Amino acid sequence: EADIYQTPRYLVIGTGKKITLECSQTMGHDKMYWYQQDPGMELHLIHYSYGVNSTEKGDLSSESTVSRIRTEHFPLTLESARPSHTSQYLCASSDDVEPQHFGDGTRLSIL
Amino acid sequence: DQQVKQNSPSLSVQEGRISILNCDYTNSMFDYFLWYKKYPAEGPTFLISISSIKDKNEDGRFTVFLNKSAKHLSLHIVPSQPGDSAVYFCAASGRAGAGSYQLTFGKGTKLSVIP
Numbered sequence: 001e002a003d004i005y006q007t008p009r010y011l012v013i014g015t016g017k018k019i020t021l022e023c024s025q026t027m028g029h030d031k032m033y034w035y036q037q038d039p040g041m042e043l044h045l046i047h048y049s050y051g052v053n054s055t056e057k058g059d060l061s062s063e064s065t066v067s068r069i070r071t072e073h074f075p076l077t078l079e080s081a082r083p084s085h086t087s088q089y090l091c092a093s094s095d096d097v098e099p100q101h102f103g104d105g106t107r108l109s110i111l
Numbered sequence: 112d113q114q115v116k117q118n119s120p121s122l123s124v125q126e127g128r129i130s131i132l133n134c135d136y137t138n139s140m141f142d143y144f145l146w147y148k149k150y151p152a153e154g155p156t157f158l159i160s161i162s163s164i165k166d167k168n169e170d171g172r173f174t175v176f177l178n179k180s181a182k183h184l185s186l187h188i189v190p191s192q193p194g195d196s197a198v199y200f201c202a203a204s205g206r207a208g209a210g211s212y213q214l215t216f217g218k219g220t221k222l223s224v225i226p
Contacts, residue, residue, distance in 0.1 A: 004154075033214075040120070042113070042216040043155070043200070058213065090154055099145055100214060102154030 003027050006091050006103035014111050019078045021106045023091035032074040033100060035090040036060060043090060049074055081110045114138045115203050117217035125225050130188040132220050134201030137182065141203035145214070146175060146186050149198045158199075159186070191224045198222070 004025040013019060025032065030051045035043040035058075045058030049068040063085070064078050074093075078085055088107050092100040116135045124130045134144075142163040147155035161168040161175045161184065168175050174187045188195055201217040 006154075035216075040218065042115070042218045043202075043214075044216075045213055048213065059215075092154075099147075099157035099160060101157065102147075104152070104154045 004091060004093055004101055004103040006089075006106050008106060009104065010107050010109075012109045012111065013081060015080075015082055017081050019081050019108070021076045021089055021091075021108070023074045023076070023103060024072050025074075025093040025101075025103075026072065027093060027095070027101070028071065029093035029095045029101075030071070031094045031100075032068065033092040033094075034058075034064075034066060034074070034076050035092065036062065037088045037090060037105075039088075047076065081108075083110045086110050112137070113217075114141075115201055115215050115217040117199075117201055117220050119220050120218070121221040121223070123223045123225060124191045126193055127190045130186075130191045130195065130222055130224070132186040132188075132199050132201075132222065134184050134186075134217055135182060136184075136203050138203070138205060138215070139182070140205040141215070143204040144175070144177060144184050145202045145204070146173075147200040147202060147216075148195075149200060149219070155200055188222075191222075193224045193226050196222055196224045 007022045032049045034047040037043045044060035046062040047066040090105045091103045094100040145160040146158040148158045149155040177184045198219040198221045200219045202214045
């Protein structure tokens with residue numbers, strides 16, 4: 001059973017649209033993360049949060065933004081989607097460095 | 112430059128035999144290592160981990176070995192089962208700064224266990 005939920009699972013949308021990918025966890029974890037993964041490639045950390053009102057950028061530069069207003073919710077927003085944003089986005093949470101618990105991801109395609 | 116490398120994109124093993132998945136790392140600051148398993152259309156699932164103060168950790172059919180001097184770790188699955196067919200990611204954790212808990216992942220190895 002999933003304790004971390006991502007919606008939508010799949011999204012196909014046109015260029016220039018504003019997109020918000022939702023991520024919610026019910027485990028009360030302080031730490032939450034967003035990763036981007038292309039097929040056959042490693043997961044790259046793009047954003048993370050250590051708690052409410054805390055957000056940091058990860059190793060991979062991303063045009064997306066995140067917010068952490070509530071412990072359980074960590075949405076990712078793209079203000080103007082472009083084809084280069086096509087990828088899989090994975091959300092994770094943890095209460096310490098190991099292990100991070102992942103959602104099932106959002107597969108995003110920008111036309 | 113990749114700090115965590117899984118040089119075998121794929122591996123095929125007969126059911127019942129041993130599967131050995133390898134991982135190399137370059138950053139000597141890494142002090143904790145994890146293996147995740149990923150099925151298609153699902154997120155990665157934590158499998159097993161090892162701290163740098165150990166050289167072996169075992170959990171049922173899964174054993175992870177760490178060779179710090181060689182900066183190498185391996186995951187052994189014995190006996191392999193068809194349900195083990197998945198992509199396996201190696202990940203490493205190191206403290207980049209106070210309160211930093213970032214994971215660095217390899218590209219994954221796709222394991223196919225043949226019945």
